C-alpha cells in the first residue's frame with residue numbers, strides 16, 4: 474500500500490537520493506545524518522544560550538588568534554564526535570583545531586570521506602541573539618582506505634567536494650546541503666526533532682537587489698572593489714536600484730539570504746588583511762560549491778575559488794559569491 478507522505482525528513486531524502494544512484498553505498502547519507510544529529514544538539518544549546526551560563530569567552534584563543542567562545546568548543550566537539558562515531562568519515566579539519574584529525578579506529582580508517590567544517594561561524598553574534606551557523610564541505614579521500622586520513626585528503630581544491638552545506642540557527646533552524654545533483658533545504662521541525670524538506674531544488678536567482686559587505690572597511694578596500702560598491706549604490710530604478718545593503722556579520726545568514734533571494738556577498742582583501750578574513754577550506758569553498766550548484770558564481774576576485782589549490786588548512790582568501798549576473802558585473806569591475 475502506498476503511504477501518502479507530504480514531508481520528507483533529511484534521512485528519508487538522502488536515502489531516497491542514494492537509492493537512485495547505482496552502486497551507491499549510502500556512506501554519504503550516513504555522513505549527512507551524522508551532521509544532522511550534531512546540528513540538532515548544537516541547536517538545543519544555541520537556543521538556550523541566553524539562559525544558561527554557557528555564554529562568554531572560553532578563555533583560550535584559537536589558531537586564528539581569535540577568542541574562543543564556549544559554544545564554539547561545544548559545537549566543535551559535537552560535529553567531531555558525531556563524525557568519529559559514524560561509519561562514513563575518515564577524518565576532519567575544523568576552524569577550532571590547529572591540525573586536521575585522522576581518526577584511528579578501524580571503521581574510520583576504512584571510510585571514504587573526510588569533512589572540513591567551521592562548527593560555529595559568526596560566533597561574535599552569540600551574545601546578542603543574532604543568527605549563527607555551521608559550514609561544512611565533504612571530500613572523497615585521496616589516500617588509501619585502511620590508513621589514517623592524511624594532509625593531502627584535506628588540501629584538495631573545492632571543486633572536488635562531493636557535498637557541502639550549512640546550518641543556520643536563525644528564526645528557524647535550517648540545514649541546506651548541495652551535491653552535484655542539486656541544493657536542498659530542510660527546516661527543523663522542533664515538534665518531532667527532524668529536519669524536514671522545506672526548500673527543494675534551490676536555485677539562486679540570476680540577479681538580486683542586495684549587496685552584503687562590511688562598509689566599515691570601505692576605505693581599506695581596493696579601488697576596484699570600491700568602484701563596484703559605488704555602482705551598486707548608483708543603480709537606477711530601471712536597473713533595479715539602488716541596491717540595498719544588508720550585512721548581518723554572520724556569513725551563513727548573509728549568503729543564505731543571497732542564495733534564496735538573489736544578491737551578492739563580499740569579504741574582500743583589505744589593506745591590513747591582504748588575504749581577507751574568511752578561511753578558504755571551510756568557509757569559502759563550501760559556499761562556493763553550494764551557490765555554483767544553485768546557478769550562481771564564486772570567486773576570490775581573480776579566480777574561480779573552487780579551482781584554487783590550497784596550501785594550508787587555515788589559509789584565508791578574499792571571497793565574492795552570489796547571483797550570476799551580479800558576480801559577472803563585479804568581475805568586469807575587478808578586471809578593468
Ligand code: AHM
Nearest residue numbers: 593594595596597687722723724725
Ligand atoms: P568567525 O569564523 O570568527 O565567526 O568569522 C567569520 C565571520 C563571518 O561569518 C562574517 O561574514 C565575518 O566574520 C564578519 O567579519 P567582520 O566583522 O570583519 O565584517
Ligand code: MG
Nearest residue numbers: 591593594595
Ligand atoms: Mg568562521
